[in-house]
Amino acid sequence: MRRSFRFLLRPTARQAAVLAACLEDHRTLYNAALEHRRTAYARAGVSVRYGEQSAELKHIRADDPEGQTRWSFSSQQATLRRLDKAFRAFFKRVREGRTPGFPRFKGRGRFDTVEWPKDGDGCRWNSQPEHPTATYVRLQGIGHIRVHQHRPVRGQVKTISVKREGSRWFVVLSCDDVPAEPLPATGVATGIDMGVAALHAKVRRQRLDGAHKAALALVRAYDVIVHEDLRIANMTRSASGTIEAPGRNVAAKSGLNRSILDAGWGVFLTILSYKAESAGRKLIAVNPAGTSRTCARCGHCAKENHVTQADFTCTACGHTAHADVNAAINILRAGLALRQAAQAA
Structure with a gap:
């Protein structure tokens, strides 16, 4: 793995100062390579590729012996490949008819990694x-x-x-080649509902640490973990619309988007996925449609059941529970049903 x-x-x-200089020189190289591509296409209609820019590196280093020559040639190639990856992603979005998002120049606060x-x-x-x-x-x-x-x-x-x-x-x-470290079977399974505030933390490091600890606790405790198959990119898409067709409830949707992104669902599910794989646990994603509105006791589904963000009260049988707990039970059942169907096939 x-x-x-x-x-x-x-x-x-001293090393911190030199690290900052290394980062700045790689940022300068990235921006210069981007300008090279833009200018070549604007003036001559020529598309510059990674191979051509990589071949130019030796001349760039020769012209700047006190700057770029200090750093590894391979690390500078990695920075050029980073730009090439951004262009390939841009052209892919164009082909798919999505908003292209042309690669941008990197400011001092937007370039933080050297490989x-x-x-x-x-x-x-x-x-x-x-x-x-x-x-x-x-x-x-x-x-x-x-x-x-x-x-x-x-x-x-x-x-x-x-x-x-x-x-x-x-x-x-x-x-x-990182070896897997399977955990002993526990004989139990669980379902999890991604509540908006479940993994929220004040800063990114705290959120990441919380995600690692929560994921580790889950894989240690359960053989099977079922979660919602969330399309986070779609869920956090802007609701502003266009001039011809403006969106509705834009402010509320914008606030929900921020809450979803702050909660770090995507990061948590990524961490949970690789920890489950390493521990030999089964991770199942299910369609979340209706799980928050369906009664875990009698199966009655109605939007009136989900009274508030935290409360669930079935209008058919009167069952009450925390809304996330009720949804998690439904998610677990759906996942176990999928697993049983797959085993029977």
Whole structure:
């Protein structure tokens, strides 16, 4: 399996300054490559590809011996591939008839990551093994940076990335052949309803930490986990509409969009997916339609059952429950039914 491991860096003041310079030079390279593509097409109708820009790197480095030459050639190629990926995504959206979103220049606050595509090429993980009590990563032009390694790294390190978040720096290792760690069977299953405030946290790091802990608790406790098959991109699409056909309840929809994105559903489900795979658990996604309006006791479905965001009262049998708990029971039943049907097929 392919997995990522993220650790806090402990750079010295000098190293932090050099890391910032490295990030800035890669941002400059990205923007220059984008301008090259724009100008070539605007003036001559020529589409510039990654291969051509990569071939130009040696000339760029030669013209800037005190700047770009300090950094790994491979990391600069990775930055050019990042731009190429943005263009390929742009053309795909054009072909599919979606809003294209042409690649934009990166401001200082919108470029926060540099990647080294191969361990040993301009970078080295655990670069000073003679220090058994501390871990270091070596980056070309920066040196050996101390790493706060809070857990072991498994598999083979393939790529190394450095990311800035505010005043902190992190190293992200992408590893291949990470062994699965199946957990013992528990004999129970669960369903989960994605309440708007369930995973909300004040800052992104707290939200991510909460998502990891919640996902780990689920895979440790249950053999089968059933969740709603949410289309988050569709759910958070703008409701503003167009001049000819303006949207309705725009302010309310905008507020709900923010709540959904703040809750981090997509991040949580991604984390839950790979933790379930690693632990040998079964993860089932079901259509959430009607689960919040259907009584888990008698099966009666009506919008009047869902009284408020938190309360469920069946208008047929009088059953009352927390709305999320009632929906989770329905989600679990739907998932188990899907699993039974698949096993019988």
